[in-house]
Amino acid sequence: MSYCSQAMPMDRRSLLKRTALFGAATLLPAALRAEAxxxxxxxxxxxxxxxxxxxxxxxxxxxxxxxxxxxxxAGHPGAREAMAVRYIDGLLGALxxxxxxxxxSGPFSSRGGTKTDDMERFVPLTPAQTWAWERRLExxxxxxxxxxxxxxxxxxxxxxxxxTSTKDKILARDPEGFTTLLFGHAIEAMYxxxxxxxNADLVGxxxxxxxxxxxxxxxxxxxxxxxxxxxxxxxxxxxxxxIGLVSAA
Amino acid sequence: xxxxxxxxxxxxxxxxxxxxxxxxxWDTIILEKGPNYFSDLTAKxxxxxxxxxxxxxxxxFSRADPLAEPRVFVTPVKGTTPQVGAxxxxxxxxxxxxxxWDAKTPRFWDIDFKKLTMLGPADNASVIDWxxxxxxxxxxxxxxxxxxxxxxxVSALPSSPTLAHAPRTKSLPMPAGxxxxxxxxxxxxxxxxxxxxxxVPMAINSVPYDGRPVCTNCGFCSGYGCTIMAKIGAxxxxxxxxxxxxxxxxxxxxxxxxxxxxxxxxxxxxxxAGNPHRESADLVVLAASAIESVRLAQLSGLPDPHDVxxxxxxxxWLPTPRGSSWVSVCTPTxxxx
Numbered sequence: 001m002s003y004c005s006q007a008m009p010m011d012r013r014s015l016l017k018r019t020a021l022f023g024a025a026t027l028l029p030a031a032l033r034a035e036a037x038x039x040x041x042x043x044x045x046x047x048x049x050x051x052x053x054x055x056x057x058x059x060x061x062x063x064x065x066x067x068x069x070x071x072x073x074a075g076h077p078g079a080r081e082a083m084a085v086r087y088i089d090g091l092l093g094a095l096x097x098x099x100x101x102x103x104x105s106g107p108f109s110s111r112g113g114t115k116t117d118d119m120e121r122f123v124p125l126t127p128a129q130t131w132a133w134e135r136r137l138e139x140x141x142x143x144x145x146x147x148x149x150x151x152x153x154x155x156x157x158x159x160x161x162x163x164t165s166t167k168d169k170i171l172a173r174d175p176e177g178f179t180t181l182l183f184g185h186a187i188e189a190m191y192x193x194x195x196x197x198x199n200a201d202l203v204g205x206x207x208x209x210x211x212x213x214x215x216x217x218x219x220x221x222x223x224x225x226x227x228x229x230x231x232x233x234x235x236x237x238x239x240x241x242x243i244g245l246v247s248a249a
Numbered sequence: 250x251x252x253x254x255x256x257x258x259x260x261x262x263x264x265x266x267x268x269x270x271x272x273x274x275w276d277t278i279i280l281e282k283g284p285n286y287f288s289d290l291t292a293k294x295x296x297x298x299x300x301x302x303x304x305x306x307x308x309x310f311s312r313a314d315p316l317a318e319p320r321v322f323v324t325p326v327k328g329t330t331p332q333v334g335a336x337x338x339x340x341x342x343x344x345x346x347x348x349x350w351d352a353k354t355p356r357f358w359d360i361d362f363k364k365l366t367m368l369g370p371a372d373n374a375s376v377i378d379w380x381x382x383x384x385x386x387x388x389x390x391x392x393x394x395x396x397x398x399x400x401x402x403v404s405a406l407p408s409s410p411t412l413a414h415a416p417r418t419k420s421l422p423m424p425a426g427x428x429x430x431x432x433x434x435x436x437x438x439x440x441x442x443x444x445x446x447x448x449v450p451m452a453i454n455s456v457p458y459d460g461r462p463v464c465t466n467c468g469f470c471s472g473y474g475c476t477i478m479a480k481i482g483a484x485x486x487x488x489x490x491x492x493x494x495x496x497x498x499x500x501x502x503x504x505x506x507x508x509x510x511x512x513x514x515x516x517x518x519x520x521x522a523g524n525p526h527r528e529s530a531d532l533v534v535l536a537a538s539a540i541e542s543v544r545l546a547q548l549s550g551l552p553d554p555h556d557v558x559x560x561x562x563x564x565x566w567l568p569t570p571r572g573s574s575w576v577s578v579c580t581p582t583x584x585x586x
Contacts, residue, residue: 103310106300107476123298123310126284126500127521132314168584192304213301215476218465221427 046093047141053085054160055148060084060186062167063179069164072238077203079186087189087198088182092141095133099124102133104195112217119195140181147178251276252531255516256495257503257545258282260345263536264487265393270532271493278496278528279487280518282537283341285499286311286474287484290343291491293460295484299348299474306472309335311342311349337564339538342474343499346538347397347482351471352452354399356390358414359383375561383415391419394450397485398458401425401450411447426455426464454479506533506549513551539564 045053057080061069066078079085094101104119125133151159154170162170171179189198191205193213199205205212235243252275256267259281271277287295299311309315315335322336323329340346360367362379370376400423406412425448428436436446453464464479475481491497500521507514507527515529535542543559551558 102308103305104300104302106298106302107296108300118298119300119302123286127523128317129314132309132317135316165584172584188304188307193300193302196304213467213469214465215301215467215469216465218467221466224427224429224466225433227430 046089046096048085048089048092048144052144052148053089055151056085056088056144056182058160058167059151059171059179059182060088060189062164062171063183064186064190076207079190081200081203082190082198083200084186084189084198086200087192087196088144088185090197091185091188092137092144095130095137097122100130100133101196102129104193108215109193109195109213111213112215114216117195119193143176143178143181147176147181150175150178253278253529254532254534255280255528255530256534256536257506257516258345258536258538258541259343259483259487259497260536260538261347261483262538263345263534264483264485264490266534266536267490267495268486268493270534271490271495275532277490277494278498278530279490280501280503280516280528281341281343281497281499282502283311283343283499285343285497286348287343290484290497291488293488294462294478295488297474297476297478299476301467301469301473301476303469309338311340311474312338313341337540339541343497344474344483344487347452347480348474348484349472350480350482352480352482353449354394354397354452355449356415356417357383357386358410360414362386387416387418393486394452395422396489397452397481397483398422398454398461399450399452400455401448403450405447407445407447421450423455423458426451426453427466452480452482459485503537503545504548506535506545506551508549508551511552 048056060079064079064082064084065073066076066081067074069078069080090101099122101122102125103123105121105123106118108114108117109119110117148159151170154173154175155162155166159167159170174180189196189204191208191210192198194200194202202212254267254270254275254277256263256270256277256279259267259279263279263281267277267279286299287297289295312335313320315338319333320336320338322332340349342348359382362382365376365378368376399421401421402425403412403417403420405425406417428448439446453470454461455463457463459481461478461481465477467476469476470480478484487497501518503516503518504525505517507517507529513530513533515527516533518526518528520526535545537545539562543562546553546558
């Protein structure tokens with residue numbers, strides 16, 4: 001549940017400037033780059049079996065497709081590129097670390113110009129938080145086990161091998177609410193700070209032009225107060241359709 | 250021997266109460282249900298583990314986890330089912346809600362304190378005057394605005410009705426910060442329709458203030474603890490309380506106010522591990538926010554001879570203008586089931 005919290009809309013030019021900054025892979029923390037390399041070779045799994053891993057990769061790639069999943073997504077990375085599966089596996093296994101990997105620490109990542117990434121460390125949970133997260137993660141783990149079984153069953157064997165259109169039809173049935181759960185977690189993986197395991201190489205933020213956390217650098221007053229002209233974004237066919245639906249609502 | 254005060258809550262109310270009591274020599278203990286996400290609270294600029302991390306926020310970092318501490322909301326309409334979970338979920342951390350607020354600091358008006366006298370009775374409503382007036386409170390507004398650091402331009406406030414109903418004798422300690430482009434655009438539109446938009450004073454540094462840096466406009470403000478302490482809120486009076494000798498206990502949940510007749514005698518509380526404790530006191534200050542204070546009063550069976558505790562409550566007005574709902578068009582699936 002979100003509660004009256006939006007990031008302040010940003011000045012477009014500085015936003016693009018910062019986005020371009022993120023484009024330089026050399027600016028990524030070394031640990032993150034190393035992780036990305038390891039991930040390409042297949043990440044060390046905390047919770048998922050290899051079979052579960054494959055189903056989650058393919059299912060999330062249908063919910064948030066990237067260029068290799070759908071030609072119309074060329075230039076727009078999806079759940080596969082963001083390593084949503086690594087995020088979800090890390091989430092389900094968050095309590096296997098001490099401190100638990102539930103709350104990344106602070107105040108700063110190294111993305112705002114500081115030398116160290118405070119978010120690579122995690123905050124020890126209070127007893128009440130531990131109690132809640134044990135139950136929450138236990139419930140989600142059960143949902144993933146039975147959800148993956150359901151996807152395979154609806155695919156009459158293996159979800160991973162059926163056609164994309166069959167995958168889409170299966171997911172649209174939202175068996176036991178599993179698609180909804182998966183979508184929520186895939187969205188979190190796309191756009192959360194990368195210390196939680198998703199948003200690999202910041203592909204999620206870069207795609208939507210979001211500069212992410214910028215502290216302690218932040219923004220100068222003139223960047224807050226001035227406009228740099230109209231939004232350069234040209235809505236494509238899909239966006240037009242959504243805008244039409246919104247205006248009609 | 251110093252008299253002992255227990256202050257329940259370390260937010261805006263509790264911190265100020267503790268500051269005043271400790272300054273006057275009371276043996277003061279602040280009991281805070283939530284965890285402490287700051288180090289060195291006696292420093293002008295404490296360090297924090299809050300961060301510009303939306304996921305952490307959504308995972309209830311600074312609020313009661315709805316699984317561990319579910320709330321129930323019941324609409325008093327027949328046939329509606331109670332809502333259980335994160336209902337009007339309040340922050341529970343050292344510093345209370347001022348840790349995450351966006352720090353708008355308007356003042357109440359004279360008519361807010363003297364509704365019956367100034368506006369008269371209303372049908373089907375219980376209209377009464379407060380025992381204090383705007384004039385009584387005005388010096389304290391000034392003191393707090395200086396302590397926590399409020400930025401704004403008093404001369405830009407409308408002389409009527411704002412300043413007519415809440416006169417100010419001094420300028421604010423800091424000038425107004427930069428106007429956000431989109432807000433200024435909306436203000437322009439409102440002005441063209443005949444409205445009189447103005448910048449609301451806010452307790453966020455527009456210049457370096459009291460050992461703390463200027464706001465860097467990071468965008469993660471409302472809902473988030475400030476990573477650089479450009480908004481300090483209740484931590485400023487809390488610091489004064491601690492420097493005057495008050496003791497802060499985090500993860501300390503008061504479960505009952507013990508009392509004899511109409512006199513509070515202390516509290517029962519549980520620690521983080523759930524172990525029960527007792528503490529006696531000459532004075533108990535209930536400062537756990539409007540809802541939690543009332544809840545604790547009722548759970549404790551505090552006397553309520555006029556049957557008013559928990560009634561007439563208005564909590565956190567939050568007008569949120571928005572366009573259409575995206576929820577209805579954003580679905581995870583690409584084909585019809």
